Amino acid sequence: TSNSVSETLLGLDALLTEEERGWQAKARTFASQRVSPTIEKDFEDALFRREFVAELGALGMLGMHLTGYGTAGANATSYGLVCYELEAADTAWRTFVSVQGSLAMSALAYFGSDEQKERWLPSLAAGASIGCFGLTEPTGGSDPAGMLTRATRSGDDWVLNGSKRWIGLGSVADVAIIWAQTDDGVRGFVVPTDTPGFRAENIESKHSLRASIQCDLFFDNLRLPASAVLPEARGLSAPFRCLNDARYGIVWGVMGAARDCLDVAIERSKTRLAFGKPIGAMQLTQLKLADSFVEYEKGMLLSLHLAKLKDAQALTPEQISVGKLNNVREAIRIASTARSILAGDGITGDFSVMRHMNNLESVRTYEGTDEIHTLVLGRALTEQGAFR
Ligand code: TGC
Ligand code: FAD
Numbered sequence: 001t002s003n004s005v006s007e008t009l010l011g012l013d014a015l016l017t018e019e020e021r022g023w024q025a026k027a028r029t030f031a032s033q034r035v036s037p038t039i040e041k042d043f044e045d046a047l048f049r050r051e052f053v054a055e056l057g058a059l060g061m062l063g064m065h066l067t068g069y070g071t072a073g074a075n076a077t078s079y080g081l082v083c084y085e086l087e088a089a090d091t092a093w094r095t096f097v098s099v100q101g102s103l104a105m106s107a108l109a110y111f112g113s114d115e116q117k118e119r120w121l122p123s124l125a126a127g128a129s130i131g132c133f134g135l136t137e138p139t140g141g142s143d144p145a146g147m148l149t150r151a152t153r154s155g156d157d158w159v160l161n162g163s164k165r166w167i168g169l170g171s172v173a174d175v176a177i178i179w180a181q182t183d184d185g186v187r188g189f190v191v192p193t194d195t196p197g198f199r200a201e202n203i204e205s206k207h208s209l210r211a212s213i214q215c216d217l218f219f220d221n222l223r224l225p226a227s228a229v230l231p232e233a234r235g236l237s238a239p240f241r242c243l244n245d246a247r248y249g250i251v252w253g254v255m256g257a258a259r260d261c262l263d264v265a266i267e268r269s270k271t272r273l274a275f276g277k278p279i280g281a282m283q284l285t286q287l288k289l290a291d292s293f294v295e296y297e298k299g300m301l302l303s304l305h306l307a308k309l310k311d312a313q314a315l316t317p318e319q320i321s322v323g324k325l326n327n328v329r330e331a332i333r334i335a336s337t338a339r340s341i342l343a344g345d346g347i348t349g350d351f352s353v354m355r356h357m358n359n360l361e362s363v364r365t366y367e368g369t370d371e372i373h374t375l376v377l378g379r380a381l382t383e384q385g386a387f388r
Contacts, residue, residue, distance in 0.1 A: 004259070004263045004266070005266065006259055006262045006263055006266065006293060006296060007259065009293070009297075010297045010300075012297070012300055012301070012304070015304060016077065016081075017077075019075075019078065020075070020077045020078050020081060023064075023074060023078035023079075023081055023082055024078075024081040024082070024084070024085055026059055026061075026082075027059075027061065027081065027082040027084075027085035027086055028085040028088075030055065030056070030059060030061075030085075030086075031085050031086055031088060031089035031093070032089065034052060034055065035052070035086070035089035035090055035093050036089045039089060039090045039092075039211060039352075039355075040349045040352070040355065042090075042092075042210075042211040043090065043092075043210045043211050043349075043355050044210070044349065046204075046206070046210045046211070047211060048092070048172070048211060048212055048213045049211075050172065052093065052096075053096070053100075053127040053130060054126070054127040054128065055127070056093075056096070056097065056127055057125060057126040057127020057128065058126070058127065060072040060074075060125075061082050061097055061101070062097065062100050062101045062105065062124060062125050062126075062127055063100070063101040063102075063105035063106070063109070063121070063124060063125050064078070064079050064082065064101060065079045065101070065102070065106075065245060066101075066105060066106065066109045066121075066125075068109075068121075069109070069117055069118070069121035069122050069125060070121065070122040070125035070126060071105070071109075071121070071125045075307075075311050076248070076306075076307040076308075076310035076311045077304065077307040077308075077311070079248075079249065079252075080248070080249065080251070080252035080303055080307050081252065082097065083097065083098070083249040083250070083252045083253035083256070084252045084253060084255055084256035084259075084303075085256055086253065086256065087252075087253035087254060087255075087256035087257050088256035088257060088259055088260045089256075089260075090211055090352075090355065090356075090359065091209055091212075091253070091257060091356070091359035091360070091362065091363060092209055092210075092211035092212035092359070093211075094249065094250075094253040094256070095168060095209065095212050095362075096168075096169070096212065097249070098246040098249050098250065098253075098367075099131070099132060099133060099168040099169055099246075100124060100130060100131050100169070101124075102242065102245035102246035102248075102249055103131075103132075103133035103177070103242050103243075103245075103246050104124065104131025104132060104133050104173075104175065104176075104177050105121060105124050105125070105131060106241070106242040106245045106246075107133065107177040107188055107230065107233070107238070107239070107242050108120055108121055108124075108131075108177070108190070108230075109121060110232065110233075110238070110241060110242070111188060111230040111231070111232040111233035111238055112190070112230055112231075112232070113227070113230075113231050115227065116190050116227075116230070120175055120190070123174075124175075129174040129175060130169055130172050130173045130174055130175075131169070131173055131174070131175050131176070131177065132167050132168055132169040132170050132173040132175075132176045132177070132215075133167070133168070133176075133177045133239075133242065134149075134164035134167045134170070134176055134177065134178045134179065134217055135147075135164070135179050135239050135243075136164060136165055136166045136167070137149060137162070137163065137164055137165055138163055138164075138165040138216070141165075141166065141366075142368075142369060142371075142372050143387070144179070144186075144236060144239065145186075145236060147162075147179065147180070147181055147186070148162055148181070149161070149162025149163065149164065149178070149179070149180045149181065149219065150162055150180055150181045150182070151180040151181070151182045151187065151189060151224075151229075152182070152183075153183075154223070156225070156226045157223050157224060157225060157226065158182075158189065158223070158224045158225075158226070158228060158229065159221055159222065159223055159224075160178065160180060160189065160191070160197070160219040160221075160222040160223075160224060161219055161220065161221060161222070162180065162219050163216060163217060163218045163219065164178065164216070164217040165203075165216050165217075166203065166214050166215075166366070167200075167214060167215050167216075167217050168212065168213065168214050168215075169213055169215075170193075170200040170202075170213070170214070170215030170216075170217050171200040171201070171202050171213060171215050172213060173193050173200075174192065174193055175190060175191065175192055175193065176191045176193055176198070176217065177189070177190060177191075177230075178191050178217075178219070179238075179239050184234075185234060185235050186234075186235055186236050186238070186239070187229055187230065187233060187234065188229070188230035188233040188238055188239065189224055189228050189229055189230070190228050190229075190230065191219075191222065191224065191228065195222055195223070195224065196222070196223070197219060197220045197221050197222030197223065198217070198218075198219060198222055199217070199218040199220070200215045200216070200217050200218075201215055201216045201218075202214070202215050203215060203216060207358055208358040208359055208361050208362040209358075209359050209362045210358075240317070243367060243368070244315075244317055244320055246367055247320045247321075247323075247324045247367045247368065248306060248310060248315070248320055248323070250324055250327075250328065250363060250367055251299075251302070251303050251306055251320070251323035251324055251327050252303045252307075252327075253363075254299075254327050254328050254331035254360065254363055255296065255299045255300055255303060255327055255331065257331050257335065257356040257359065257360060258292075258295075258296050258299065258327075258330065258331040258334040258335065259296060260352055260353075260356060261292075261331075261334050261335045261338035261339075261352070261353050261356055261357075262289070262292050262293060262296055262334055262338060264338060264342070264351055264352060264353055265288075265289060265292070265337070265338035265341040265342065265353070266280070266289060268341060268342055268345075268351075269285050269289065269341060279341065285341060288337045288340070288341060289341075291337070292333070292334040292337050292338070295330040295333065295334060296330070296334060298326075298330070299326065299327045299330050299331070302322070302323050302326060302327065303323065303327065306319060306320065306323050317376065318376060318377060318380040321368070321373040321376040321377055321380075322377065324367065324368065324373050325370060325373040325374060325377070328360065328363050328364045328370070329364070329370065331356075331360055331363075332357070332360045332361075332364060335353055335356045335357040335360055336357060338353045339353050339354060339357060372387075375387055
């Protein structure tokens with residue numbers, strides 16, 4: 001777990017506190033000792049290692065940006081560094097922390113009743129339960145305002161009908177936070193997954209995020225008590241507030257994947273020979289590595305800046321869009337450049353690079369596509385919405 005040249009050259013480590021370094025070290029140890037040894041095979045076998053859930057809970061990494069109910073109350077940089085180290089091993093485990101901690105747990109913490117929080121947050125924080133978050137539908141994810149899933153009143157109860165698509169952890173979750181249209185606008189529902197009428201089917205045949213689970217969810221006259229609605233969530237701004245937390249974690253996470261690709265490429269450039277000398281001694285290889293390194297460091301500086309804004313409660317959705325758009329885009333470029341340095345061997349599972357490349361294709365799509373974040377920024381710059 002020693003630091004590589006890509007981490008030390010610019011000296012960003014000096015900007016971290018002891019506590020932040022402690023979180024980073026814990027995540028790095030977990031990633032290198034638990035995830036990395038089997039991840040290539042897990043990716044190939046499409047294996048989600050359920051046993052890691054409680055381990056991440058014991059490390060305090062689930063909903064770690066929240067306070068109370070067994071959560072760690074860590075600062076934004078610490079949360080970011082955990083995402084960064086987990087994603088350096090594989091996006092699947094940063095995604096797990098995002099879905100459980102930032103989406104399902106944030107929804108409960110920000111909008112839940114005391115009873116809902118007490119029922120679910122301690123066990124989600126400990127990793128004794130799994131939570132998922134259903135916003136996207138089969139007809140499209142970029143425009144959640146067009147959702148078709150509907151909750152109607154039946155006496156005091158609610159009856160849920162519809163479906164969701166791409167829902168992380170859906171088939172292993174104990175509780176689902178489901179967003180639905182009602183006569184009163186979009187509301188959120190806390191749905192125990194053993195409720196009759198709830199069905200989850202894994203989406204198979206993925207070429208990305210294979211060590212992670214995404215599902216189609218179906219709700220067939222699923223009956224819920226009045227107490228299942230999230231009392232404080234009204235309108236789409238509620239799920240969007242949870243997305244802000246998860247998107248912030250992605251800003252950091254993808255830089256972890258980028259670091260791993262860069263490190264692999266630097267190492268390879270020292271040992272691989274062509275035309276009688278190391279490929280790292282060739283100017284074209286150095287150009288690739290230097291450009292990648294500069295973008296990596298800029299992404300890290302942006303992450304650190306957004307962390308300071310988040311801790312000051314001043315981080316805006318537009319600022320998160322700058323981070324998500326830039327860092328995912330640059331991580332993809334860095335991974336692709338590293339792959340070109342590894343050339344033929346780069347497409348094999350002997351190296352992590354192609355796995356990161358494939359995973360990052362999911363990341364550019366979920367939590368708002370490149371196009372959506374571009375349009376968020378376009379709207380902020382011109383005061384003209386161009387979505388519709
Ligand atoms: P719009 O009119 O802009 O906004 C509706 C209401 O929401 C408020 N709002 C926000 N509030 C908090 N945070 C944000 N980021 C917000 N963005 C908007 C807004 O102020 C308004 O409030 P109010 O009180 O006036 O009603 O809404 P729109 O329908 O025009 O949509 C805007 C758009 C396109 C940006 C939005 O729909 C969007 O973000 N689309 C992308 C959807 C998305 O990201 N889905 C992600 C699903 S979860 C997932 O992918 C998990 S991946 C696994 C992992 O994270 O690892
Ligand atoms: P669409 O919305 O159909 O978009 C198709 C294309 O059109 C995209 O390129 C898009 O950018 C473009 N487009 C759309 N609108 C515009 C516009 N106005 N202008 C220009 N271009 C536009 N969702 C959840 O709710 N929970 C989860 O846990 C979850 N996990 C996920 C995990 C994975 C691995 C993946 C792949 C997705 C996950 N999602 C989840 C769904 C994800 O948020 C959506 O895939 C994403 O929001 C995009 O929706 P879509 O795939 O339906 O594409």
